[in-house]
Amino acid sequence: MNKKFLTLVLSVSGFTAYAQKGAIITGELKKATDGMKAVLYEPYSGEVDSSIVKNHKFSFTMPMPKGGSVYLIQIGDAKDSLNSVFYLEDGKMQIKGNDFNDAKYTGAPWVAEWQEIDNRLNIAVGEGKKLEDLEASYHKAMEIGDEDKADLYLKEATALTMKRHEFFKDWISRHKNSGVSGYILTCYYQAKNERDSTIATLGEHAVNSRIVQRYLHPGKIDPSPLSLKIGDGGADVPGVPHNLKVGEVAPAFTIPDVNGKMISLADFKGRYVFLDFWASWCAPCVAQVPALKSMYAKYKSPAFEILGISLDSKREGWLHGIEKHELPWINVSSLKGWSEPAAGAYGVSAIPQNVLIGPDGKVVAKNLYGEDLDKKIGEILGKENTPSAKNITSSK
Template identity: 50%
Template sequence: MMRKLFALTFCMGSFAAYAQEEVAIITARLDKSPNDTVVNLYEPYSGDTASTVIKNHQFRLTMPMSKGGSVYIMQIGSNPELGGALVYLEKGKMNITGKGGYFKDATFSGDSWVKEWEEVMDLTSPDKGDGKLFAELEQKYHKAMEIGDEDAAEAYSKQGSEVEKRQKDILRKWVLAHPNSGVTGYIITVYFSKDNKEMEALYDGLGEHAKAGRILQRWKNPGKVDPSLLSLKMNEEGETPGRPGQIKIGDAAPAFTIPDVNGKMVSLGDFKGKYVLVDFWASWCGPCKPQIPYLKAANEKFKNKNFVMVGISLDSKKEAWVKAMEKHELNWLNLSSLKGWGDTAAAAYGASYIPSNILIGPDGKIIARDLYGDALDKKLMETIK
């Protein structure tokens, strides 16, 4: 989802003044672009913005590049589906021409990094080739999970992994062939982010210009090039003091009342005086599956020790929810409002991702959250005597 863009009007100085700065200059002529419409340029990570207004179907934008190249969202008007484009910028010039009113089918030209970005966008396009196939498989996967058909979902996931591997092989070759391109930072941090070892290997093979880009500098030096997206202090494992929009350790646990699979309303207050592990999950959540054995073990080990486990599903379809409980033999209390991400308990607990869990003490206060793998048993052993 594209964040709201904040307009910032840049005063136009002399060309000599710009020549002394490290800037990216974008000029555009789109024959049917709507005059007097605002064009925004926005760096999603830092929030850096620039804006201008279309006059005579033309516009010009200038963005400071003192921190090196990065990826920006460029938006004509307020409809991202109609007027949005993802662009890579670094010091230099980009020119955009087209017969339409927006960026679709427009021609992007200019310095070498413009051509390089266009090549990568072509390789990863969701409108053709493996990009299109991957998008189709992703849609099929989500539809299968919505109805609880995990076998079909796993088949689509396997096919998607094969397509993803092919795409990564192509992008790896591109990086190796363009070791000094700033665009490599986008490829490495987006398409290889799950494999830190490979990210490091690809980074080590880059030239100085590529390494100096804002994207890779931000990855190598978190919080120094730009403020971190999420600044938080970690204490012991599972004891996060708090994140924006989340409750903190030591806070009173928000009350909730949610129906179980039979429609019976269950409240947190029903377990007053007990340790309660609230686990947010969903039938369509792939990363939730590896956590299930740890939840089963914890439930079996502590269920007779003043402890209760409460699963809260973020499913929106009952059939999928019930099928998943049966298939994975989730034999602890499970609740769901069947409102998906609209579940009020998830919002109250700041569960903006799943799996996510919260351990509540007998006094009704938060003891820990996000206890994954062996950390769950470790924390319960320490807490429940």
């Protein structure tokens, strides 16, 4: 589905798989022209199948030995492609229409289940489109500093999101053995306690899906957990963002600050630096600000600094956000939105995200929030000797 946003924050898993023949997909889309490459891709493992469009038709066969999971389909080059996100499992699916947005999907029972949920999420029509429009209006209001309208749009979006969540809860209660229920829980449930308690009510088939097992048993069969965003500035299929690992050397970057001064990661050599990837229009990012400011006030020293890397595209909105929330740390941005080079280098495809880098330039931790963040910084700065001034290159 074009310009569809999907934020996946999932763990990986292992289990005894049941025998499967695989997912067999045949499609015919009028907007898919001869010679286009069609790719089916599993973003966590790199499993891929491809075909060349002929007479608007394409096909895939994907083995499914680990159970149902989320896959991406892209037809054509990343810039002008037809793309969509699917839940797939063992069985056949037929796709026919102009593009993925208006296509008719038939096949195995899970196809109809997936379509019922996907129709609720479709940003081209109905509730999904209204949420997409509210998001765009919210961003625009924040960019020009109209906080009253931004708050109104945010309240409307929150109400719609809660309505959708109630729909999901009811749907799962009626489809406890559907793999699609596992998709909803692992992708769209934000509260871990609610997610875990609901997974405990699922049937064997749903629990044994690859997507649920990845969540229940981290690190067993697939690569490391991945945050994935599809849409403007998101990941191109079949490539995925770099999955930065703890212990890896942090990628170098140079980005202008609010005054146009170029700030480099090398400027922080010899100290701990906390990279906060955010944007002024990102409500979850703004929600983290009080905790970050409290932590910064407690631990700021020659040994520790925060560097806010914004994915804003409008200078006015970025500067307004810094001023409104009184961000005391160093703030930088290339004002390229999701095309921010540092975001790509660090595998940032959904925000907020953060990375803690040590004095040796290696990644110490990722995505620390709340008590975990305060505890980790406290442990580190309590155990490490403060670097001397001569070993620190000031970035201010």
